[in-house]
Amino acid sequence: MKNTITFLFCLVCIVTFSNENQQNQSRIITLNGSITEMVCALGYQDKIVATDVTSTFPTTLKVKDLGHVRTLSIESIMALKPTLILATEKDMNPDLASKLKASGVKTHIFKQEFSIQGTKNLIQEVATVLGEKNFTALQSSIDKKVKNAKAIPSKPKVLFVYARGAGTLMVAGKNTPVDKMIALAGGQNAVSGFDDFKPLTPEALLANNPDYILFFDSGLQSLGGVEGALKIEGLAKTKAGKNKNIIAMDGALLSGFGPRVGEGVVELNQLISGNAK
Template identity: 30%
Template structure:
C-alpha cells in the first residue's frame, strides 16, 4: 500500500496592490473563497443551469476570442452597454488519455481524515462550481465519471446523470444508485449528512480544499490527482494551468491601465432577484482577487467593505462603480440590466448604471478557479477591454 499523502491545503494571503506587475499579482493574489462562501451562495439560492447541462441563458453570447487577437478600447471608459463573458463550452483538453492510476493510495484529506482509494473506475467529483469534475476530465479520467453536480456544465459531461436536486442539494439515493467507487467533494455542497452517509455505506470520500482562489489552483489540482492515483498527470496539468494563466496575465497587463486613477472602479454584485437577495462582495470574498487580476480598481477597499454583505444605498453611493461584475443567472433573475436598475435605484445613479456597464459570466465559472481559470480571465478581459468583440 502506498504511504499516506497529505492533501491538507495551505492558506495564504497577499496584500492588495502590493506588487507593481500585473503578471505577478495574478499569480499571487489571494482570495478566501472557502466553504462558507460556497454555502452562502447556495443559501442565497444559487440557481441551476438547464437540465440538459448547457446552462441555459448562461451560455448565450459570443465565445470570447483571445485577448491578444482583439483591438482594445483606446479609452477603457469609452463604452456604453453590457457584455457577457463566454468561454468555449467544449474547451476540455486532457493532459493524458486514460492514464493508469497507481493504486491503492492513502491520503489525509483536508479535514484530517485518512482515506484509502483502491478503485477509481466510478468517480463522483462534486462541488458548488463544478471545478472538481472539470479537473478529473482534464487529468484524463473523464470516462470514469459516472455522475455530475448541477454546476458541471462543460459539453463532454452533459449526458452524465445529476446527483443534486433543488439546486445544490446532494441526493443520497441518486448517488448510491450510481455505485461510485470514490467520491471527491468539499464542504460547498450539502446536506453534510449525505456525505457522512456515503462514508457509512463504505464509499471512500475524499474532502479536498473548499477554498477557490487564484493562488491555490495548483494545490487543488494536485490534491485531486493524488487522491485518484495520477500525481504525474496532476503536476502536468498544474504546470499547464500556471503557464496559461501567466500568458493571459501578460496580455491583460498590455491593455489594462497601470495608474489606479485610470482603472475602472469595479464592484462584484451577487443577486437573486426572486428572493430579494442583493449582496456586495468585498475584500477576502474571492471577487477582490478576480477584480485585481483583471486590472480593475476594487472599490471594496476604499469603502471598507469586507466579506459578503447585503448591499445598501449608502455603499453604492460611496462606491460610485464604473463597472459591475455579476453572475449571469443573478443578472437574469433581476430582469436583466433594466430590471436590476429599477430594483436598485441607487445603482442607476452611478457611472456604471448610467452607462449600463455590466459584465456577467456563468455562475459556475466566474469564481470557480479551476483548470479553465485562464479562459475565464481571458473572456472577462475581452468583455471589459474589447466589448465590441463579444457584443
C-alpha cells in the same frame, strides 16, 4: 528461486494496486464544479456518473445532476454505487461530509484556495487521487493564459452583485472568490468593509460608486438584462449606471477557480479595461 518468488510477489502487488486504482476510478461522483472540470481536463470525463448542480462545464458532460451539495442526502449518492467521491469543503454540509467518510467509499474532500497557485495545487491533488501523472501541462496552461491580461493602471472599482431576480440582491465583499478574481483581472472590489456577502442597498451603491457592476450571466438574465439592472434603486446614479457599464460572465468561469481560471481572468480584464478611466 528466492529472487523469482520475490519478483512474482512484487508483480502481484503491482497488478493488485493497479486493479484497485482502476476500480476506484470506475464510477466517480464529483460534488463541486471546479473539481468536475479538473477531472474532465485530466481525461477522466467518461468515469463520472454524477455531479452536483454547480458542475456546468464541460457542456458535453451528460450525467445525473444530484442537486446542490448543501441539500444532498447520502442515500441519493450511494444509490449510484460510486467507487470514488470528490468534493471540496466549500458549501459542504458537515453531516454529509461525515457520512461520506463513514460510507466505505473512497472519498476526498479538498480544501480549495481561491488563487492561481491554489488552483494549480488543487489540480495536482486531484490528479494524485486519480493516479494521473500528466497534470503539469494543465497547470502551465493557466499561467500562459493569465499573462494575456493587460495592466489597468486606474484599477477600476467593480461591484459584484449576486442576483436571483430583483428580490434577491447580494453584494460580494472581501475574501470571496469574485473579490479575488476582480483583483487578478486588474480591478478593485468596490466594497472593502466586510467579508462574504451582504444585501445590496441603494445607500451602498451610491457610497461605493463603482465603475462597473458585475453579475453572473444567469443573474443579469433574471433581472431582464441591462435595462432591468438599471432599474435597481440607486444603480442608475452610479458611474457604472450612467455609463451603462453593466457586465456579466459565466458563473463557473468567474468564481470557480477551476482549470479555466486563466480564461476567466483575461475575460474579466477585457470587460473592465475597455472603458476604464
